[in-house]
Amino acid sequence: MKVAVVTFPGSNCDEDAAYVAESLLGASTTRVWHKDASLPDGTDLVILPGGFSYGDALRSGALARFSPVMGAVRSFAERGGLVLGICNGFQILLEAGLLPGAMLQNASQKFVCKRVRLRGHDTGSPFMRGLAGRVLEMPVAHHEGRYHASDEVLDRLFEERRVAFTYEGANPNGAARDIAGVLSEKKNVLGLMPHPERAVEAVLGGEDGLGMFLAAKSFLEAR
């Protein structure tokens, strides 16, 4: 498996994502600078990591979507490549229009960092194999995580089985219909607010985040 982790100025979970890909999944991992206009040959999975690209000026993700690398990410996704946007990466995917909806400031108007519980849904996505119906614990850490979309869009997302995760129990940010993660139409692009890459080792408090990476890996290897 070949993983590309994109670094925007202000990304700060890029190192963590690369660590998971490289050390825990054993994937050949390349760090891609946002000014690069292309992805490495043979890339199987692109991770847009968390952080504060451009200091979250205006709206988080609003400026990063114009980085040269995003053109390459878009065509990679259109060809069916797997793209995972975590936290700020999710926000960038929304701003870039690769996923529907938009992100608003948390209802509490405060940054929130804590472990939350998520329910995985039956979606048919390569990221979600084995996660349907499971309740997983992962940290969230964000200031703008209140997912918003029009009612029609929300209805359609559920109908098309494109809601990957919902918050179970407490909703940490006021997201519409408790949505924590959504998929693209072809289900190869996943954006989620929680940080699966921070829940990958017992010594750091849990391993529930590993499942999604392993699902992607086995999907790619079976291809």
Added chain:
Amino acid sequence: MSSVVDAKVAKEHGLTVKEWQHALDVLGRTPTIEELGMISVLWSEHCSYKSSRVHLKTLPTEAPWVIQGPGENAGVIDVGHGLAVAFKMESHNHPSFIEPYQGAATGVGGIMRDVFTMGARPIANLNSLRFGDPKAPRMRFLVEGVVAGIGGYGNCMGVPTVGGEVAFDPSYNGNILVNAFTLGVLPKDRVFLSQAAGVGNPLVYVGSKTGRDGIHGATMASEEFSKDSEAKRPRVQVGDPFTEKVLLEACLELMKEDVIVAIQDMGAAGLTSSSAEMASRGGLGVEINIDLVPRRETGMTPYEVLLSESQERMLMVVKKGHEAAVHRIFEKWDLSSAVVGVVTDTQHVVVKDAGRVVVDLPVSLLVDEAPMYERPTQRPEGLEALWVEPKLAEHPAAERLLALLARPTIASKRWIYEQYDHSVRAGTVIGPGEADACVIRLPDAGGTPKAGGGPGIAISVDMNGRYCRLDPRRGAALGVLEAVRNLACVGAEAKAVTDCLNFGNPEKPEVMWSFAEAVVGLGEACRALDTPIVSGNVSLYNETEGRPILPTPTVGVVGLVEDVRRVAKTAFPGPGHRIFLLGSTDVLSFAGSELQLLETGVLSGRPPEPDYARARAVHGACIEAVRSGLARSAHDLSEGGLLVALAECLVAARPGPDGVWLGAEVKLPGGERTRSAFAEGPSLILVTVLDSEVEALCALAERHRAPIAELGRTTDSGRLHIDQFLDVPTSALSDAYENGLMRALDLNALGG
């Protein structure tokens, strides 16, 4: 700005009559306005340590594992495995009182720059905060702003904020304390220093452009607050964590290439102090072309550029001929870099504005010749009279316990630390609220996480200002003991200390006495525990309208964990465990205790004399119990005493999936019951073990000569029960503890 420099202008710059005369004598002429500006900031208390230096010299600073002691941007110690950690704590009290968000944010930004200047990647932030009475004017605004500012900066930087402490006392009503701590990791043989070297090497400016922010911030930090501090408002600096994040990455990238000779961040007093200090440390001179400094605003005078405290800037001495490497890397990160001067052998700081010399000062005048005072000290009158404990009235124990748990100083700080990202960087083994100290897994020298177990760093910041008011020497020593004990609770051995000494006006002999005594206490404790002080900071003039804060010599202690899989947390592990108390209750006292303050409103009594042999025994036993896996939980006694500690262990365990809370069935240790339940004292730690391990634990304690007593066992009753003394549901303890802070300050709940 008037350009006629005379005694009056000097006074406006904060120089005393004597200091002005001294400057004239050494210089042999009247300084220019730019020179006066530079002299005044470098001679300010904040930069020159003129009141504190004679005392600080007495502190222990050496040990075989110390790589860099005080005197550089941060202290550095060897932590094995080819790695070192750099750490320091710094205050941003005055700016935070004026503008809490930006004040706290730029404090965090400043301390992180101090650490990555050393070549270290920051991996942990902590903070120590002091606020006034929750009901005092502006207090809620200050709390909300400071917390948001700390989070706003640290979160954006991607450095986890993993711990801290917060206390409330009316003495901080008009002068809150914001002390920020950062620790970073670096290869032990690649420490970057700030000594200028190599005559002819270029001086390179990198980072943000210079604006008119915070001109004279350093002198502001050296003055007492008064009503007209309001007028100083525009001097507040605004932080830009996004720029600092790219500055951090650019600096670390450049440090991998062999081009930096010296590097220094532009903190208080900006370009003035960074250039003079680099020259002084290298025994050389510098020449700066001020017109080459990148600017954000038009029409800035040389005076303004020299004194600006714009954030996110660094000054470097670069090997001649390697300027291109600097420009290449900084361009990649969209940052400014400019050659603004050169290292000279003149031992003068020369500043030119388009060729015109505006400053030509001997470096020694600015740094070595800065005034140093042995200020008079005077023990406060009537101190002995205070050393009597008032009698406490009879009161039901359960009510007392619930009231203590809800005190904002004791109550959970969840509302605060959930606003800090504490899990970024794949290293947080124990984060805030889980144990007495935080634990970070050591990454590799570049900061990349390393999978699995392995060595870790434990950190705790502590100080009890009330003990320090009653007896600053003992109080300061007890603060060190507490921090070291907190490390022992997670199984870590303390190695070194950074401090942040917050006091009132040093020109008052009583304040100066408390400062001097506290330094003696710190030195004594650090010697006894073999934890040298490797970095620190002094913040004086913390008073409003003549009323000083409690003496608050905060310490941050750093220690080592052998294997991050073998640590202990506060929470009781489950029902059916045996609860033991390491240490002896013979030292318990109500002096300065939370209960005394709650019920009498009077601060009195004398805190106990620290017993270092006892402390070493208890810490040693606890560390071994945790590392060997015997101790299933560990938590020390601090504010509120034994019952508060027991309650915290129960509450931290959270209810199980079935909603059932843990309970405990406990007997109080000997002595008067109220005292053993609620009085406070050092070197006491609660640990739990399995039934089958009781003997092993007792044998271990005996080997360390640590007193040990069995208190009882954990149960599934969901109640804390002490026969004929107290019986409270754990859920009620949790409600008081979890909501105390929010209720006291009338804060809004966070999401979910």
Added chain:
Amino acid sequence: MRARVIVTLRRGVLDPAGQAVGNSLRHLGFGEVGDVRLGKVIDLELGSISRAEAEKKVNEMGQKLLANPVIEDFSLELTDEGGTRTT
């Protein structure tokens, strides 16, 4: 030419920050305060371009970057150096 772009949350998008400000104002004794909504102002310096051109450009900026149409609307005001203002 100078432009001021005002970005407001679309009707129907919940604005808890606005609500919080409203509550605080009422707590402070401003009982007359009803609904409160928060938005953003972006002030731009545009050099010496014509009003027509400025209007076209700033509208484009608004659509491309300054507002997110899923949640926001924007309006603009132009001021030339002389101070004449149009909405």
Added chain:
Amino acid sequence: MRARVIVTLRRGVLDPAGQAVGNSLRHLGFGEVGDVRLGKVIDLELGSISRAEAEKKVNEMGQKLLANPVIEDFSLELTDEGGTRTT
């Protein structure tokens, strides 16, 4: 009566977000963009109070809560239900 309060950063106060937006706009090809500053808009419903009273109250709100005088300035505009506007 309705009020719109515009809160802007004081001159000389660093505006990192404004700078980032300015850089982005220029990268996007809007070369004419110079300085960019971000601020806040607060739209308030005030019920049926007089213009004079509204002006007094909203000024007070600005000073007490809506703007942080250390780093921000504010200005206000009033609109009555009929739509007449004053600055």
